[in-house]
Amino acid sequence: MRVVKIGGAVLDRLEEFGGILEGDIITHGGSDYVDELSRRLGIEVKRLKSPSGVEFRYTPKEVLEIYLMGIMKANKRIVSLLQSRGINAIGLSGLDLGLIKAERKKLVKAMINGKKVAIRDDYSGIIREINVKALRKLSKLGVPVIAPIAMSEAYEPLNIDGDKLASAIALGLKADELVFLTDTAFLADGEIVEKIKINEMEEFLPFAKGGMKRKLLMAKKSVESGVKKVIIQGFNGRTVIE
Numbered sequence: 001m002r003v004v005k006i007g008g009a010v011l012d013r014l015e016e017f018g019g020i021l022e023g024d025i026i027t028h029g030g031s032d033y034v035d036e037l038s039r040r041l042g043i044e045v046k047r048l049k050s051p052s053g054v055e056f057r058y059t060p061k062e063v064l065e066i067y068l069m070g071i072m073k074a075n076k077r078i079v080s081l082l083q084s085r086g087i088n089a090i091g092l093s094g095l096d097l098g099l100i101k102a103e104r105k106k107l108v109k110a111m112i113n114g115k116k117v118a119i120r121d122d123y124s125g126i127i128r129e130i131n132v133k134a135l136r137k138l139s140k141l142g143v144p145v146i147a148p149i150a151m152s153e154a155y156e157p158l159n160i161d162g163d164k165l166a167s168a169i170a171l172g173l174k175a176d177e178l179v180f181l182t183d184t185a186f187l188a189d190g191e192i193v194e195k196i197k198i199n200e201m202e203e204f205l206p207f208a209k210g211g212m213k214r215k216l217l218m219a220k221k222s223v224e225s226g227v228k229k230v231i232i233q234g235f236n237g238r239t240v241i242e
Contacts, residue, residue: 178231180231219241
């Protein structure tokens with residue numbers, strides 16, 4: 001079984017990935033679509049950094065509504081492309097059938113003007129449960145394309161990280177392969193790293209920043225937990241992690 005995560009930065013160039021785009025389960029991002037819609041509606045796009053240096057989208061209630069619209073636009077873009085290839089795809093979010101359940105973060109820590117600040121109005125979540133049984137049933141009907149929206153304990157939609165969602169689905173379904181489609185393979189000192197053994201991961205992590213660091217961490221977790229292979233596929237090549 002192959003789980004594919006499509007990065008938001010490549011949504012408008014999906015045709016360039018050919019057959020590797022296809023998977024048994026697909027999830028995706030959509031930050032560019034959300035940002036574009038925010039600008040059109042006059043809403044400031046705000047990203048913050050955690051104390052550990054990881055960048056994230058600040059998602060208060062008014063931004064959450066835009067996030068939902070932008071992410072589902074991305075979802076239907078992928079479904080349309082798959083259908084054009086004769087693949088019967090099903091576009092869903094984690095709310096449908098309670099596919100993805102998450103706990104809303106009580107507070108989010110961010111560094112603002114050099115100070116650690118606690119933010120309490122963010123609608124992002126920590127993934128707690130994947131409805132594996134429902135996903136397996138859906139897979140018999142077509143290819144589920146899952147948007148990174150989860151259902152909270154209060155039945156509210158939550159923004160969740162697409163890379164973490166892909167890893168959680170791969171682990172829940174005991175997938176053989178997890179593929180991250182992104183704009184670039186992993187680079188160290190400007191050169192593509194074509195292969196990483198899981199016991200070498202620590203020496204490569206310092207070269208990764210932002211979203212790429214998160215992908216490497218999710219790859220490490222996935223392989224250590226039973227996924228046979230993780231591929232970071234860019235337009236410039238690929239990195240295989242085993």
